Amino acid sequence: MGAFGGRARRAVVVAYAAQAFGYATVMTTLPAFRDRYGFSETAVSGVVLGVCVAAALGSLASGRIASSRGSRLALAAGLTVQTVGLASLALPLPTSAFVGAEMLYGMGLGAVDATSAMQGILAEQRLRRPLMSSFFAAYTAAAIVAALCVSAMASVGGQTAAVLVAALVTAGSAIVGARMLFPGLSIDRSGRGPSATAAEETSDTPSEGARGEQPEAIGRIIRIFGMSILVVFVADSAVSTWSTDYLQHTLMSGAVMAPLAYAAYQAVVLVTRTAGDRLQAGRGSVGLVRGATAVSVGGFVLVALLPTTVGAIVGFALAGVAVGLLVPMTFSAAGRAAGAHSEGVISQMNTFNYVGAVIGGAVIGPLGQTGIGMHTAFLLPGLCLVVMMPLARYYARRSPISNDRARPQALALDASRQSSEAEVPLDPSAGAAVSSSL
Numbered sequence: 001m002g003a004f005g006g007r008a009r010r011a012v013v014v015a016y017a018a019q020a021f022g023y024a025t026v027m028t029t030l031p032a033f034r035d036r037y038g039f040s041e042t043a044v045s046g047v048v049l050g051v052c053v054a055a056a057l058g059s060l061a062s063g064r065i066a067s068s069r070g071s072r073l074a075l076a077a078g079l080t081v082q083t084v085g086l087a088s089l090a091l092p093l094p095t096s097a098f099v100g101a102e103m104l105y106g107m108g109l110g111a112v113d114a115t116s117a118m119q120g121i122l123a124e125q126r127l128r129r130p131l132m133s134s135f136f137a138a139y140t141a142a143a144i145v146a147a148l149c150v151s152a153m154a155s156v157g158g159q160t161a162a163v164l165v166a167a168l169v170t171a172g173s174a175i176v177g178a179r180m181l182f183p184g185l186s187i188d189r190s191g192r193g194p195s196a197t198a199a200e201e202t203s204d205t206p207s208e209g210a211r212g213e214q215p216e217a218i219g220r221i222i223r224i225f226g227m228s229i230l231v232v233f234v235a236d237s238a239v240s241t242w243s244t245d246y247l248q249h250t251l252m253s254g255a256v257m258a259p260l261a262y263a264a265y266q267a268v269v270l271v272t273r274t275a276g277d278r279l280q281a282g283r284g285s286v287g288l289v290r291g292a293t294a295v296s297v298g299g300f301v302l303v304a305l306l307p308t309t310v311g312a313i314v315g316f317a318l319a320g321v322a323v324g325l326l327v328p329m330t331f332s333a334a335g336r337a338a339g340a341h342s343e344g345v346i347s348q349m350n351t352f353n354y355v356g357a358v359i360g361g362a363v364i365g366p367l368g369q370t371g372i373g374m375h376t377a378f379l380l381p382g383l384c385l386v387v388m389m390p391l392a393r394y395y396a397r398r399s400p401i402s403n404d405r406a407r408p409q410a411l412a413l414d415a416s417r418q419s420s421e422a423e424v425p426l427d428p429s430a431g432a433a434v435s436s437s438l
Contacts (some may be wrong), residue, residue, distance in 0.1 A: 011180035012119045015075055016135045017142035018173030022086055024146035024266070025166040026105065027240045028259045031248045032160060037095050041245075041365030047102055048361035049239055052354040054103040056109030056429075062111035064346045072181040073116040078111025079174035086167035090160055096205050114350045121335055121346065122182045127137060132277045132328045138268040140324065147263040147410050199364045201268040218341050224394050225345075226352035227336035228326065233356030235296065236323045237382040239265050241361040242374070243316050247409030250374045253309045264317040272324030280329070288325060289392035293385050296322035307375040315378075322385055359384070 011270045035043055058078065065074040085105030093101060151163045243265065248258035272279075273291070280288050299318025302311055331346065338345040360381055369372035 005123075008182045009123050009131065011177050012116065012123050012131075012135060012182075013138045014176050014339045015018050015079065015112065015116050015119065015181070016139040018079060019082075019109075019116060020139040020171045021140040021146045022082055022166040022170050022350070023103075023109065024240070024262070025067040025150060025162050025417040026102075026141035026149040027090070028244050029109060029160060029163060030241065030263055031124045031245050031255075032154075033089075034245070036160075037098060041369055044241075044245070045362040045365045047099060048237075049358055050099065051102055051109070052358045052361065055105030056111030056114065056351055058107035059114040059347070059350050060110075061107070062114050065336040066115055066118060069114045070183055071122065072177065072183050075112060075115035075119055075181060076174050076178040078108050078115055079170050079177060080108070081105075081107030082112060083167050083174060086163055086170060089130055090164040090167065101427045104116075104268045108353070110350075114347055117331060119181055121331075126182060126280070130277065130332070133273050136324075137270060137273040140266050140273055143320045144263055144266040144270060147266060150265070151256060152261070153159050153257040162240070164373060177305075192345050217377065218338065218345065221334060222345055222348050223336045224339070224391065225330050226349045226392055228330045228388060229349055230261050230356040230359075231384040232326045232330070233353050234321055234384040235300070235319055236327075237325075237357040237360030238364050238378065238381040239319055239360075240314050242364045242378075244310070244380075245365075247309060249305065250368075251309055251312060252310075257309060260317045261313045264313050265320040265323075268289075268317045268320035269324035269341035272321055274326060276325050276328060283331070285329065285356065285395035286392050289329065289395050290389055292321050292322045292387040293392070294321070297382045297385050300378050303378045304375050304382075307373070312375075321383070322388070326388065329395060 009033075019262055030044060034038070035137065058081070061073040062078055065077065085101050085108055088101035089098065089105065091101075116135075120132050123135075124131045146162070147167065149165065155160045239262065243261040244258045247253040247261050248255060283291065296319045299315045299321070303315035306312075306315070330351075334345055334349060364374070364377045364380065366376040367380065372433070
């Protein structure tokens, strides 16, 4: 792979960063657009819902392009659509045209969500080492820069100009990606990712590709890890969509202070993603998932109980712990479990992202208007995150869809050695309880 692999990996980093820069810019300028067009909280929720629907359509369309022409072309196309949408938002549009520009941006958002994940796993498999955390760290760093950029421009009355900057960044990423991203039509079908162990390499256990399709097992993997993605993105969307608005319009913190809650949130996400691999090695996947969940639930409780600027900033920062750790861990765990079917699993898991985004982005505002107050409405994402406690045990999986019944003695020995990281089989008999609950 050599020099090309290094260039392609950097191009994936650029794509993740551009995606985050544009998304964070759009989210933190929502209050400015709300004031310009006189939107209520309910209207903002409607726009967010429309963007999520458009993103789901963009994700499906990009999947078709990726399967026939490769994820490089699909990712570059998605970034181009985003560029047009962002540039349009920077113009003084009438309300209907503004909503249309948001929907166009949403289609690009969904396309890039799906294809950047495909490129990320392709990079891991081509370069034979874990890289997803570094890609998500670049995403988070770019989101922080964007939030600070919006905050700085707010002091001179130019928040919407930040959207034009985001359009330029995204356009540059599209140009870089079209030339430098990995050209493969699909991810490696061998069923072995960069985390394959020496024992797996020498095992006589047939791979998933050799054993044929297991649609029930694949569906179970999608439901289990898709549910994880859903609840994490409820939290992420709630903070991304409403933290700035909450500080600016409810707490009256001012246009300069309001984006800092989102910046603090993203800062914690960045720190946890940077340290994620080391934390996982030290504590193990199951304990790390549960610990991160507990911290972030506590953050949302703090927002609800302490409706002040400081309380909100600290609470939203704590909420970033689970989002920072669980998103890359979930995609990696699902990829390992699915093996040769990772591409299809990732595409379908991506739809859970938008369901979570709808719940977090479109429900918090109207819920806050029911009389309970915006601060209390932030308990919803905290309650959703509690689901991660029972799901945490599935993060102990280390291989693609394993033929668990072919090696019962090996599994029993592994279970005795790792009580907290015990393998949780995803075959129909052992996973029936979780399958029925999901």
